[in-house]
Amino acid sequence: MSQELFVVAYEGDDDSGSLLDYAIARATKEGAALHIVHVLEWSPYSFLTPQEVEERHARRKEELARAKSAIIDPAVEKASAAGVTATGEMRYGQVVELIAEIARTKSAAMIFVGRSGSNSVAARVFGSVPLGLAQIAPVPTVIVP
Numbered sequence: 203m204s205q206e207l208f209v210v211a212y213e214g215d216d217d218s219g220s221l222l223d224y225a226i227a228r229a230t231k232e233g234a235a236l237h238i239v240h241v242l243e244w245s246p247y248s249f250l251t252p253q254e255v256e257e258r259h260a261r262r263k264e265e266l267a268r269a270k271s272a273i274i275d276p277a278v279e280k281a282s283a284a285g286v287t288a289t290g291e292m293r294y295g296q297v298v299e300l301i302a303e304i305a306r307t308k309s310a311a312m313i314f315v316g317r318s319g320s321n322s323v324a325a326r327v328f329g330s331v332p333l334g335l336a337q338i339a340p341v342p343t344v345i346v347p
Contacts, residue, residue, distance in 0.1 A: 205287070206234040207308055211301045211315040211331060214240055214273030221316040221346045222277055226284045228344075234311065235287040238277045239304055240269055241297040266292045298334030306340045313343045 210225045222238075229236050242265060274290035281288035293300050305313050315332050332345045 206232060206311040208234050208236050209301065209305045209308065209310045209313045210236055210238045211297070211313060211335065212238045212240050212273065212277055213316060214269070214277070221314060222280060224346045225314040226281050226286050228314070229281070229286045230284065235289070236281050237304070237308060237310070238274060238281070238288060238290045239293065239301060240273045241293045241295060241300050242266065242269060243297065262294060266294065297331050298338060301335060302338050302340060310341055312341055313339050315343060315345055317345050317347050
């Protein structure tokens with residue numbers, strides 16, 4: 203029997219640690235593994251010159267490496283220190299769509315996402331990551347306060 207996998211949509215600014223702590227506790231209790239994912243928003247522009255596209259691509263690679271070492275690696279280490287099998291992944295793109303795609307591709311049993319603290323008009327009009335995942339996720343989604 204294979205081990206269940208939980209995807210954690212991790213922003214990295216979880217100061218209180220509630221999202222990661224909750225995911226670790228649930229994974230420990232259920233004998234599941236965690237796949238911690240951080241998505242950097244990226245919107246391509248078609249009007250860039252070839253030189254600007256190349257420069258942007260180089261910046262993108264630097265941002266991914268920096269975010270991996272500052273966000274994903276510490277989260278994976280924390281989960282591993284708690285005795286949970288954990289992997290991490292950095293991606294660029296639309297957060298909701300990528301998290302749902304990763305959950306589907308990895309046959310995840312569940313997604314964990316932190317509740318957005320934003321009360322902005324933009325968040326209400328365009329939606330938030332937790333709301334978006336609740337609508338399109340292929341598996342149950344737990345929104346952690």
